[in-house]
Amino acid sequence: MAAQLPLRDVHLPPAPSWWPPAPGWWLLAAALLAVAAVVWFWRRRRARRRAAIERVFDQALAAAETPAAQVAAISELLRRAARRRDPQADRLQGEAWLEFLDRDSRRRDFAEGDGRVLLDGAYRREVEPGRVAALRDLARRRFLQWMGAGR
Incomplete structure (x- = not known):
């Protein structure tokens, strides 16, 4: 007679550990960290570039003592x-220059708005500081946009 072997139920192995x-x-x-590092580096570089371009604009206006000199510096x-x-854009004069400044905009702020002071503001003896302040804001946005630092 054969010896009876005790039979046992099938045991499943333990679930794998989450670590490691x-x-x-x-x-x-590693890929996610690399992507995060590249994005952080790119944003930081862009912010530094924008700050440097803003500094150029602000320093040029700070060096101008009168409102007329500020208009000349903005120009x-x-x-x-x-x-x-456009390599030839700096040679434009009068209305053509103002039209060029408005080319990428839906509004006509230079040709019909506060930007018109660019036509003769640098040659006037007196320029209203309020008009220069409005021009400064308008020109700053356009300058940053064209220099590649726009938001």
């Missing part, structure tokens, strides 16, 4: 930035 993760999870974590800065769009 499988190699695929390590690769995914010079816009003409510098315009060369990035």
Whole structure:
């Protein structure tokens, strides 16, 4: 007679531990960290570039003592930035220059608005500080946009 062997139920192995993760999870974590580092570096570089361009604009206006000199400085800065769009843009005069400044905008702030002071503001003896302040805000946005630092 054969000896009776005790039969036991099938036992499942224990569930795998969550630590250490499988190699695929390590690769995914490394890839996510690399992407986060690149995004952080890119944003930081962009913020520094924007700050440097803003500093150029602000320093040029701070050096101008009178409102007429500020209009001349704004005109010079816009003409510098315009060369990035079109190498011949800094040679435009009068209405053509104002039309060029309004080219990328839906509004006509230079040709019909506060930007008209660019036509003769640098040559006037007296320029209203309020008009220069409005021009400054308008020109700053356009300068930053053309220099590649716009938001």
